Amino acid sequence: MSQWTDVEKQYYMQCARRQPVVIVRGQGTKVWDEDGKEYLDFVAGWAVNNLGHCHPEVVKAIQEQAATLMVASNQFYTVPQLKLAKLLVEQSGLSRVFFCNSGAEAIEGAIKLARKFGKSALNGAYEIITLQNAFHGRTLTAITATGNPHYSDPFTPLTPGFVQVPANDLEAVKRASNGKTCAVLLEPVQGEGGVRAMSREYLQGLRAWCDQKNVLLVFDEVQTGMGRLGTLFGFQYFGVKPDILALAKGLGGGVAIGAFLCNQKADVFQPGDHGTTFGGNPLATAAAYAATRVLIEQKVPDHARRMGQRLSQALEQVKARHETAVREVRGVGLLMAVELYQDIAGDVVGACNQEGVLLNAVRPNTVRFMPPLTLTAAEADEGAARFERGLTKVLQAKG
Ligand SMILES: Cc1ncc(COP(=O)(O)O)c(C=O)c1O
Structure with a gap:
């Protein structure tokens, strides 16, 4: 030993x-x-x-960036962050991105964005529907969204405003929704839940229902994103585009980074609504930019x-x-x-x-x-x- x-x-x-x-x-x-x-x-x-x-391209990017500029604060503009932002937005067809440091943080940010949308566009609606057997990370709100007592029981009281329904059951979402619902959050393939994929029909039905109700569809692609399902983003495999997309894990080519992206409709953050010290730092974003380019260019x-x-x-x-x-x-x-x-x-x-x-x-x-x-x-x-x-x-x- x-x-x-x-x-x-x-x-x-x-x-x-x-x-x-x-x-x-x-x-x-x-x-x-x-x-x-x-x-x-x-x-x-x-x-x-x-x-x-x-990977040699990622190692090279880190070495060069480490010798140039590692962190600068988001009070200023930094180039690797903005190159990565442009690349991810263009590739996803979404509108804007925010960088953080982990998957749980990306989920936290996505939840804040959905709640702000509820406040501004849905008369203060704040409830988020998540799925049984989910996994969204280990912060207090992420374990609430995860909804598994194994992760959350020792840490109650939890964040209010989450409802859980069985996966692949559109009627259950409809039944759980009410005037307070602002979003549905799910993994297109549940990873920690035992690798369980949603059906295309379910996701398409959910997309149509969210559009009809003006409720946001949020995909947690922390595990399924960045090529893992055989498409750059998992939503492309299913042919269903979310309003908000959370990424992390594979994004940085081995370096800690998370991100959440949104479309125009969900782009409701204003100055002061969200922030981070390390999120989007030049070192992590240079690594992620190099990794994402390799993913794309080498198919x-x-x-x-x-x-x-x-x-x-x-x-x-x-x-x-x-x-x-x-x-x-x-x-x-x-x-x-x-x-x-x-x-x-x-x-x-x-x-x-x-x-x-x-x-x-x-x-x-x-x-x-x-x-x-x-x-x-x-x-x-x-x-x-x-x-x-x-x-x-x-x-x-x-x-
Ligand atoms: C789908 C999903 N969301 C969120 C997370 C949390 O990511 P992190 O551990 O980087 O906080 C994970 C981690 O396994 C995950 O699989």
């Missing part, structure tokens, strides 16, 4: 369930631990390393779609060989899950680590796959093979 596990136990707040792997280096899809053991990283910093670890989302098909086929073959253990392979692009019949996902992930592939037990019976989008076909096959070896080990041990 590494000395670092003891250091963590003594000095770090004990709120993370960590795997016993100390990662010291990463390159592309691979990472290495302190003993030099190599792993295929199908966790990718929790769906962050969309271009793999240490990485198309590659992700192809590799998603490849990985999905390989996992379907694993399922066929382990019919009594694997219930379902599901996902979109390179956000994928294997659901098992038994609650053994934690053991399987532990065994897979030993076999050299890092995975995430997103549910007690579900293993999540979210590798870099630059994954090669050989790595997809090898990752599935290592997963199968880990799964087989656990099944054999359980008899």
